Amino acid sequence: MLPRVNPKHIYIYSPSSAVREKPAFRRGVAWLRAQGHEVEVDETALTAQQRFAGDDATRVAAIGRAAASGADVALISRGGYGLTRILDAIPYKAVAKAIERGTAFVGMSDFTAFQLALLARTGAVSWAGPTLAGDFGAEAGVDEITAACFDDLLDGAGEGTGWRLPARDEPPVFKPVRGATLWGGNLAVLCSLLGTPYFPQVDKGVLFLEDVGEHPYRIERMLEQLRLAGVLARQKAIVLGQFTGFKAAPHDRGFKLRTVVDRLRTQVKAPVLTGLPFGHVPTKVLLPVGAAVDVAVEGREGFIVWGHGVGGSGHGGHHHHNHAEA
Structure with missing residues (x-):
């Protein structure tokens, strides 16, 4: 793959389930960095509490940091379950402002709860798309179409x-x-x-x-x-x-x-x-x-x-x- 002309800042955070597949997480980060991107990993991305990536307050704070990161893309580490529990606490206005400034919030699965709540509360647009561990950290390698579509979003x-x-x-x-x-x-x-x-x-x-x-x-x-x-x-x-x-x-x-x-x-x-x-x-x-x-x-x-x-x-x-x- 040719080196990227236009590297992007990608912020990785975990608003839902705990990351159990650490190798997949590491592969995903390594793959994005190999494309030339600056990958910033949230301080609680690998935190675990019961089945969640930290308690509710920890995950709400992670969403706040993603919104404040100034990144081109805020990408979830994985889905699972956890966003429904914190819908009352998400800083929707801060997320909508971040989107206005150019941060694309990307994810799927459990992330649907965040995306629909954001749409209902602010009208802001987010992206249904890949997750770090499941897609960019896939053991079989990264799907070419998924990678190409993600590239197009970035560019x-x-x-x-x-x-x-x-x-x-x-x-x-x-x-x-x-x-x-x-x-x-x-x-x-x-x-x-x-x-x-x-x-x-x-x-x-x-x-x-x-x-x-x-x-x-x-x-x-x-x-x-x-x-x-x-x-x-x-x-x-x-x-x-x-x-x-x-x-x-x-x-x-x-x-x-x-x-x-x-x-x-x-x-x-x-x-x-x-x-x-x-x-x-x-x-x-x-x-x-x-x-x-x-x-x-x-x-x-x-x-x-x-x-x-x-x-x-x-x-x-x-x-x-x-x-x-x-």
């Missing part, structure tokens, strides 16, 4: 993502969506915020969803919760990422993820796109949570496009057409 180079719709899925009749708010993330975390002040009231939005370790019937139950709560009726499009890490049971008798998607399409007016390369998988694009996007389908390709300068000064998205087959 402000791109303005959208494209992916190939799964072959088994008939592309829906899709009228292009213009200027809709992109939001979503982990389905279970998102559902856990329903009815709270931290659930964004997004009308005419584009909702993207992923999850891990949830059986298809549980995924359907959560989707039904969103439908019955009136959330799905308010969306212009629903984009499903990767749902992984579950086992079918003999009791299912052919009830599978495909069944859930097929039924969802009969229950909602919004078109449902599938195969988005995002979730608990190596290949993940970066998505601006809270930004205005256009969505289109051309043949077997899905596109989500946003403008330059989303989520901070000069932080664009990425221009790769990620032909990630789901």
